[in-house]
Amino acid sequence: METVYxxxxxxxxxxxxxxxxxxxxxVHRLIAEVIDELGIRERTVAVAxxxxxxxxxxxxxxxxxxxxxxxxPAIATGCKRVHPELIVFTYQGDGDxxxxxxxxxxxxxxxxxxITTIFINNANYGMTAGQMAPTTLIGQKTTTTPEGRMAExxxxxxxxxxxxxxxxxxxxxxxxxxxxxxxxxxxxxAIKRAFETQIRGLGYSIVEVLSQCPTNWHxxxxxxVKWVDEKLxxxxxxxxxxxxxxx
Amino acid sequence: xxxxxxMAGNEAIAEAAVSAGCRYYFAYxxxxxxxxxxxxxxxxxxxxxTFLQAESEVAAIYMVFGAAGAGARTxxxxxxPGISLMQEGISYIAAAELPCVLVNMMRGxxxxxxxxxxxxxxxxxxxxxxxxxxxxLVLAPSTGQEAANLTMLAFDLADKYRNPVMILGxxxxxxxxxxxxxxxPPEGFIHAKKEWAxxxxxxxxxxxxxxxxxxxVTLEKRNLAIGVKLREVVKNEVRFxxxxxxxxxxxxxxxxxxxxxxxxxxxxxxxxxxxxxxxRPISLYPFPYEAFARVAEHAKGFLVVEMSMGQMLEDxxxxxxxxxxxxxxxxxxxxxxxYEEIVAEVEKVAAEVT
Numbered sequence: 108m109e110t111v112y113x114x115x116x117x118x119x120x121x122x123x124x125x126x127x128x129x130x131x132x133x134v135h136r137l138i139a140e141v142i143d144e145l146g147i148r149e150r151t152v153a154v155a156x157x158x159x160x161x162x163x164x165x166x167x168x169x170x171x172x173x174x175x176x177x178x179x180p181a182i183a184t185g186c187k188r189v190h191p192e193l194i195v196f197t198y199q200g201d202g203d204x205x206x207x208x209x210x211x212x213x214x215x216x217x218x219x220x221x222i223t224t225i226f227i228n229n230a231n232y233g234m235t236a237g238q239m240a241p242t243t244l245i246g247q248k249t250t251t252t253p254e255g256r257m258a259e260x261x262x263x264x265x266x267x268x269x270x271x272x273x274x275x276x277x278x279x280x281x282x283x284x285x286x287x288x289x290x291x292x293x294x295x296x297a298i299k300r301a302f303e304t305q306i307r308g309l310g311y312s313i314v315e316v317l318s319q320c321p322t323n324w325h326x327x328x329x330x331x332v333k334w335v336d337e338k339l340x341x342x343x344x345x346x347x348x349x350x351x352x353x354x
Numbered sequence: 355x356x357x358x359x360x361m362a363g364n365e366a367i368a369e370a371a372v373s374a375g376c377r378y379y380f381a382y383x384x385x386x387x388x389x390x391x392x393x394x395x396x397x398x399x400x401x402x403x404t405f406l407q408a409e410s411e412v413a414a415i416y417m418v419f420g421a422a423g424a425g426a427r428t429x430x431x432x433x434x435p436g437i438s439l440m441q442e443g444i445s446y447i448a449a450a451e452l453p454c455v456l457v458n459m460m461r462g463x464x465x466x467x468x469x470x471x472x473x474x475x476x477x478x479x480x481x482x483x484x485x486x487x488x489x490x491l492v493l494a495p496s497t498g499q500e501a502a503n504l505t506m507l508a509f510d511l512a513d514k515y516r517n518p519v520m521i522l523g524x525x526x527x528x529x530x531x532x533x534x535x536x537x538x539p540p541e542g543f544i545h546a547k548k549e550w551a552x553x554x555x556x557x558x559x560x561x562x563x564x565x566x567x568x569x570x571v572t573l574e575k576r577n578l579a580i581g582v583k584l585r586e587v588v589k590n591e592v593r594f595x596x597x598x599x600x601x602x603x604x605x606x607x608x609x610x611x612x613x614x615x616x617x618x619x620x621x622x623x624x625x626x627x628x629x630x631x632x633x634r635p636i637s638l639y640p641f642p643y644e645a646f647a648r649v650a651e652h653a654k655g656f657l658v659v660e661m662s663m664g665q666m667l668e669d670x671x672x673x674x675x676x677x678x679x680x681x682x683x684x685x686x687x688x689x690x691x692x693y694e695e696i697v698a699e700v701e702k703v704a705a706e707v708t
Contacts, residue, residue, distance in 0.1 A: 150554045154420075164562055170552045172423055173564035175446050178416040181408070185420020185428070186552060188404045189378060193554045211416070214409035 115139035117148050119168050128328025130318030131159060131227065133285040135166055137295045138196075138225060141302055142169075151194040152186055154179040158200035159233040177208020180215035183222040194305055196223040202232045205241040205265050212271075219276030219310040223301045226267060226313055229320040230339060237323030241265045244342055249323075264342060268315045272348035278310030280348040284317035284340060286332040293345075300350065309351050317343055358535045363498040364389035364431075364528040367457055367521060368397065370505035371429050373536055376455070377403030378428040380417035382410055382436060385469045386525035387459035390431040411436040415443030415456075422452035423563040425551030427509055431457035433525075434475050435466060437483075444518055445484030448580070449565035451550075453512035455505065456490070457521045459528040462688035470688025471524035471611060476665035479522050480639040487577050489584055491519040491591060492638040494609040498532035504636070506537075513546045515587055522638060524661070526611040526690060593636035594645050598624070602631030604704050605653045607646070607670045609635050611690060612659050619696035630700055638666070646673035655679045655707035657699055661686060679707055 114120065117139035125131045142148050148169065155163040157176035164171035174182050179197035187195045204212045204226050215222065231249050232238040238251040242264050246255040256264075272280040279301050283294035294316060301312035317339045319331035326334060361369070368390045371379070379394040391407065398405040408414035414430045421428040432440065437458045447454060460475045462468040479492045491511050495501035501523060508519040552561045567573035595613075598620060599605055608616045613634040623630040633649055635642050650656075656678055658667045667682050674680060683699040685691040 149557055152552055152554070161566060164560075164564070168560065170554070170556055170561040171563070172420065172552070173562070173566055175416065175442060178412070178419075178443070181413040181416035182420035182423070184406070184413075185378070185380065185417040185422070186424045187420075188406065188417075189421045189424035189426040190552075190554060193552075210409050211413050214413065 115143045117142045117168055119166055121166055123166055124162065125159065126322040128319060128321035128331060130229065130285045130316065130320070133291060134225065134227060134294070134316050134318065137291070137298050139167065140295060141299045144299070145302055145306065147194050147302070147306070150192060151196070154183045154195065154197040156197070156199045156203040158203050160198050160200065160227065161234070163198055177203050177206070178211055179203065179208065180211040180220070180222065180224065184215055184218075184220050187220060187222055191221070194302065196225060196302070198225045199227070200233070201228045201230065201240040201242040205267050213274070216271045216311045216313070217274045217276045219278070221305050221308055222311060223305045224313040225298065226315040227318045228267070228315055228343065229318040231320055231323050233320050233323055244338060266343060268313065268348045271313060276311050277313070277349055278351040279304040279312035281350070282315040282317065282343055282345050282348070284335050284345060286317070286319065286335040297347070304351070309353070315343070317345070358533040360531055360533050361498070362389055362529055362531050363501045363523065364459065365393045366498045366502040366534040367431070367505045368393040369536060370502035371455065371509070372397055372401055373538070374427065374506040374509040376427045376429045376509060377401065378421040378426045379403070379430070380406045380408050380414040380421070380428070381430045381432060382408050382414050384433045384436045386461060387431050387433050387457065387528050389528065390457060411439035412443065415440040415447070418454045419443060419447055419450070419452060422447065422454045423450065423552055425548040425553050429455040429457070431459070433459045433461045434463050434472070437475065437478070441478070441484040444490065445486050445488065446565055447518050448484070448488035448490070449486065450563050451516040451580070452518070452563070453516050454518050455508045455512055455521065456518060457523070460522065460524045462686065468688040469525065471526040471661060471690055472686065472688055473524060473610060473612065473661040474663070474665065474686065475522070476638065476660070476662055479520055480641070488580060489639050491515070491517060491587060492522050493519065493593070494522045494636060494638050495527055496610050496613045496634065498527070498530060498534050501527055502534050502536060511591065515583060517583070517587070522610070524611050588640040591637055592640045592642045592644070594642040595632070595634040595636060596645065596649070597632040597634065599631030599633055599649050599653065601629050602649070603629045603654045603708050604657060604700055605649050606630065606632045606657050606659060606696070606700065607666065608632065608659045609638060609666065612661060615691060615693050616659060616696055618693040619700065622693065622697055623700055628700070628704055635666070641669045641673070643669070643673040646670060650674050650678045653678065655681065655703045657681045657683060657703045659683045659691060659696055659699070661690065679703070
């Protein structure tokens, strides 16, 4: 019988701790499939964030670092400078990358570090149970914006890909979602492009993934993918913001 | 190699690091240690290494984390306010048991303070600084030559114990120009195999550099293991200089710049017939408690002289268990005590105890 679906070799045989309907599991699988297809498992290094994906190394069969909150790009920089032949990626949430670690992310991008960032934007702090994130939408209720985020109190959500795409060091910046089979296929394509960008040594690459968080959004998984399409993607448009083909 | 080069302490430290095999240097500029980064920016490309000017001290210490985890000899340097910013990363480095060398050329604090020499980061350096149970090894040079020698030693100690090691100096040590001889590093840990490091292609025995242990039983084991390691450090790595203490009635306790000035004071006091010596801790962690206890068997009084409000003073008191009089003299804010002040203080102590 022909095998039509199996676990990517880069994923361990492990059940994740992620909530039902969460987007992290899908993105993990896509990264693993891409690493398998590119044949780079033995030279790929993951840098885990602080946030829901802190135990990432329990799921990926890869050499890994566990970073302090927000510092993954600096650690990835240190590793990549010592071993330029390795493929180094950071996996970071919106609090990790766009709040506490903004400086590290922006400067790794500005230096054109040849690393890849997979940026999970689910518009809230998932692991600490749903506080406001830098990407929380205006009007969105969280545990620290009980009346909905108000710009006059909490400022405006940050469009990370658009911001980073302005930097010369960035070779690839793309925003995708995992809200439908079609979007998942596109997300995988972008993740592959990002890793290929690093392999070719073109510069910094980032894929922002709009990801559903049913638990903290207080929605069913079905409602949450609809919210990604209708609300999140309205403020954070999907697409490629930068895609260099040569350095 | 016996050729001597005339250079500033900061540059001596940088060249010593290169000699010890350091090829990855990450730092953010801050006075009074900018010569280290400037030297490295010229020197690293010559030896095939990496100099990277980080966006902050926070980023610099995590670049060190990444490079150390990748198996490299790596270093950062800064001064007091910048070292404060690194404390989070130092805690993570100690927790992940990564070897690295840090240089703190202390300046006056607290806050932005000043840029003149100080010794007011003793507590931060020797007692923790960052959160959690850990210690750095802390080495305090009192000359440019010693700064170079201790920097080379620091890389070996860091590799041996898989622990951060700090060179604790001040603006005086860093800026003063002296003839420096670069000895070849001893054969030793420079080529130590780091089986735990991330180097790629480790299928079957995955490498993981981490510090999160959610299960308290597992974390307790980790804490105890680090404790066992640090007991070895305490047993093996105490370093100090005992100068004219054999017959001394009064012993000065001082380190770094102040110890050097104290020697001048001792020369004058000895010429005047007073029996005065110096006990100079070279390793501030581990602290030479036993050396103080031994000297106390015959010394009648101790004078701690520091450029702080009394930080090493606490360790000297601890060493002597309140059995000897411990006097204290300090200048702070970036003022370096001169030998005449120390002479006068020793005379006061001597009058009380002899």
